Amino acid sequence: MFHWLEKHPFFFAVGVFLVIAFAGLVEILPNFAQASQPVVGTKPYTLLEMAGREVYIKNSCNACHSQLIRPFKAETDRYGHYSLSGEYAYDRPFLWGSKRIGPDLHRVGDYRTTDWHENHMKDPAGVVPGSIMPAYTWMFTNLADINTAYADQLTNAQFFNVPYNKPVPMKDGTTLTVPMAKSVAEANAMALEEAKTISADMKDKDVQDMVAAGKIPEIVALIAYLNSLK
Amino acid sequence: MDIFQLQGYAYFGLVTLMVVILYSYIYHLYSSEKKGTKDFEKYGNMALNDEIDDAPVEKISKDEKK
Amino acid sequence: MENRPLEYDYTVAKMFMLTTVLLGAVGMLIGVILASEMAFPGVNTMLGSLGLNEFTNFSRLRPLHTDSVIFGFTLSGIFATWYYVGQRVLKVSMAESKLLMFLGKMHFWLYILVVAAAVVSLFMGITSSKEYAEFEWPIDIAVVVVWVTWGLGIFGLIGIRRERSLYISIWYYIATFLGIAMLYLFNNMEIPTILATSPAGETGIGAWYHSVSMYSGTNDALVQWWYGHNAVAFGFTVPIVAMIYYFLPKESGQAVYSYKLSLLSFWGLMFVYLWAGGHHLLFSTVPDWMQTMGSVFSVVLILPSWGSAINMLLTMKGEWQQVATSPLIKFMVLASTFYMFSTLEGPIQAIKSVNAIAHFTDWIVGHVHDGTLGWVGFMIMAALFHMAPRVFKRELYSKSLMGTQFWIQTLGVVLYFTSMWIAGITQGMMWRAHDEYGNLAYSFIDTVTALHPYYTIRAVGGLLYLIGFFMFAYNIYKTMTSGRRVEESELQSASPMAA
Known part of the structure; x- marks a missing residue:
């Protein structure tokens, strides 16, 4: 039987495929339904947060920062409560990262402010002496892509039943509804409203002028996203 | 029986099956060579005598299906 | 021309040899830039006066480095050796089939298109964020087309073979083809956002190339690392084993120690x-x-990995003088030694208590690089050195240059992984250190500044390897253009080299 296989390339290929495929089937599939259930307090991303998440991905922030707190004392001391599977239910893609050149960011919204991020993104070494993180000055002039973020939200709602416009349970027993716009025009207006609350806490004059003129720089969206990481 | 139990049995069954197959393969390799029915080591020459006009280690004969 | 004897046709192999060298140089150059940026952050803004900071920044360049060495250098090397080894061990020439020749050339040109698209999109920051699967859906589809073209070429060539049994290298190439196909497809399942419709009825909103992953959170991570780990298996292990099973026996004139x-x-x-x-x-x-399963099987994995590596070293039994005399054999023996080394190191890192320290640190980076620089890089360069005299019908340009390259690169690899070991373990220990009152002993930035010397050593190690790679490229170029022409009879086993 074995010898026969070695002379029949087609059946050989089928054999190889079966051997390599079955690990994936047994290991990965059964976990799927369970792992994607959100925990209480996890809510979908708002439009500006989603746009910020795309800025985060565009600049591969995940190449240097993890979003996964492991259950060790040293980690929970440094970054907060260890990460739970359900907290990632609305993360498409996941952004755990694989290398901490910089610190973990999974709960950065708990201990950093808009103001801190603004200064830090302009001049990391000025805020944290010795930092090897480069400055991300172009984020103060490039505009965030709100339309794509809106399309991202729509895709999440339509294909994956992410509960936009529906109440989700919060930790204090109340519910919270994350609204989603009905049209592109409304989406842009909503994002601008969100952007104004962020830029109000920022010092950069140019950023404030841009937001006042109806434009949203990438940095505003990114900070909205970072603040949402809790 | 929930899906995780099934997963456990499937996992155990498949791994056992693969191990049995792998060990019977080892047995097959060494016993058939000992009995002299097969010579696996000759296949090593496929890399050494690989000019296009070298004789193949095992030729595909015309009348046989590939 | 009618009576010309049949010969192997290396046209496609030559094309892929070219991209192996070019993309290897680009990928490794970016690697050295990245390493320098970590040691000296000022390098991030080296083109700042041109307003190009966004594109020379560490985070933007990082996927370009990994993808160009994986999908540029390594994959080209795999294709180049396939179009060489495949014909030879099946004893059939590509010149015998117009269709296969066409598929081969189409494979190459489609591949070039995908590479160009990938480079541009990554520079623009168009990425799905998944490691080694950064490309967005349009490129993913093109990748599938390239892959299927290669598969048709493989099975087509096998279909017209003269040798009845498939040599072990062919097994590994087939496994590479199937494994990557399965992994890539499942990991890149995504929904393009242009398919979404707003309640107001608008369609095609936002960037057309953007997509949303089919899996979320933990599941996405699971699929990604099932892919990430096995892309290493079927990109960095399986096909490179295919190469060494052919090239080491052929170059040394010794059949594989134990085919069984x-x-x-x-x-x-x-x-x-x-x-x-x-x-x-x-x-x-x-x-x-x-997680436990991952740990246990990682340790079990030592056995089959060492099975291949020991088999290779034993193939040299009684012929060790060849290691001393031939730089080409040196490359391959060191490659299989590094293979043993990194397949031992990997399982050690997969043990839970070790992983608690090693994960997220530079030790992992060190592990990846002793595998890729020492095993993958050395083996692919050795394969090209062996192929060059045969495809160009010329003597290798300089043996002494090869020898020098070997030692420079070996030193580079050693500097690389030793510095990353120390950096990784230092940082891992500092992260978890507590003082006598149970408070964290170090702030995060303390654990970064402590690594500066190791980052510098690593950059030097990487630079040495890059210099060696340029020597390799020069040697191949000179072989192609001005090596002494050789006869068929000189090409039986050991490759002809000029002093």
């Missing part, structure tokens, strides 16, 4: 490798049993 062992290792590797992916997610939120 090679068959066993093959099935063992296929069986075990896929289970080990869980070791990337230890202490994460994936189910516990899966």
Whole structure:
């Protein structure tokens, strides 16, 4: 039987495929339904947060920062409560990262402010002496892509039943509804409203002028996203 | 029986099956060579005598299906 | 022309040899830039006066480095050697089939298109964020087309073969083809956002190339690392083993030590490798049993890996003088030694208590690089050195240059992994250190500044390897253009080299 296989390339290929495929089937599939259930307090991303998440991905922030707190004392001391599977239910893609050149960011919204991020993104070494993180000055002039973020939200709602416009349970027993716009025009207006609350806490004059003129720089969206990481 | 139990049995069954197959393969390799029915080591020459006009280690004969 | 004897046709192999060298140089150059940026952050803004900071920045360049060495250098090397080894061990020439020749050339040109698209999109920051699967859906589809073209070429060539049994290298190439196909397809399942419709009825909103992953959170991570780990298996292990099973016996004139062992290792590797992916997610939120499984199978994986590596070293039994005299054999023997080394190091890192320290640190980076620089890089360069005299019908340009290159690069690899070991373990220990009152002993930035000397050493190590690679490229170029022409009879086993 074995010898026969070695002379029949087609059946050989089928054999190889079966051997390599079955690990994936047994290991990965059964976990799927369970792992994607959100925990209480996890809510979908708002439009500006989603746009910020795309800025985060565009600049591969995940190449240097993890979003996964492991259950060790040293980690929970440094970054907060260890990460739970359900907290990632609305993360498409996941952004755990694989290398901490910089610190973990999974709960950065708990201990950093808009103001801190603004200064830090302009001049990391000025805020944290010795930092090897480069400055991300172009984020103060490039505009965030709100339309794509809106399309991202729509895709999440339509294909994956992410509960936009529906109440989700919060930790204090109340519910919270994350609204989603009905049209592109409304989406842009909503994002601008969100952007104004962020830029109000920022010092950069140019950023404030841009937001006042109806434009949203990438940095505003990114900070909205970072603040949402809790 | 929930899906995780099934997963456990499937996992155990498949791994056992693969191990049995792998060990019977080892047995097959060494016993058939000992009995002299097969010579696996000759296949090593496929890399050494690989000019296009070298004789193949095992030729595909015309009348046989590939 | 009618009576010209049949010869192997290396047209496509030559094309892929070119991209191996070019993309290898680009990928490694970017690697050295990245390493310098970590040691000296000022390098990030080296083109700042041109307003190009966004494009020379560490985070933007990082996927370009990994993808150009994986999908540029390594994949080109795999294709180049396939179009060489495939014909020879099946004893059939590509010149015998117009269709296969066409498929081969189409494979190459489509590949070039995908490479160009990938480079541009990554520079623009168009990425799905998944490591080694950064490309967005339009490129993913093109990748599938390239892959299927290659597969048709493989099975087409096998279909018209003269040799009845498939040599072990062919097994490994087939496994590479199937493994990557399966992994890539499942990991890149995504929904393009242009398919979404707003309640107001608008369609095609936002960037057309953007997509949303089919999986979320923990599941996405699980699929990604099932892919990430096994892309290493089927991109960096399986095809490179295919190469060494052909090139080392051929160059040394010694048949494989034990063909039976090679068959066993093959099935063992296929069986075990896929289970080990869980070791990337230890202490994460994936189910516990899966993490343990990842650990256990990673350790079991030592057996089939060492089966192949020991088989290679034993092939040299009684012929060790060749290691001293031939730089080409040196490259291959060191490659299989590094293979043993990194397949031992990997399982050690997959042990839970070790992983608790090693994960997220530079030790992992060090592990990846002793595998890629020492094993993959050395083996692919050795394969090209062996192929060059045969495809160009010329003598290798300089043996002494090869020897120098070997030592420079070996030094580079050693500097690289030793510095990353120390950096990784230092940082891992500093992260978890507590003082006598139970408070964290170091702030995060303390653990970064402590690494500066190691980052500098690593950059030097990487630079040495890059210099060696340029020597390799020069040597191949000179072989192609001005090496002494050789006769068929000189090409039987050991490659002809000029002093």
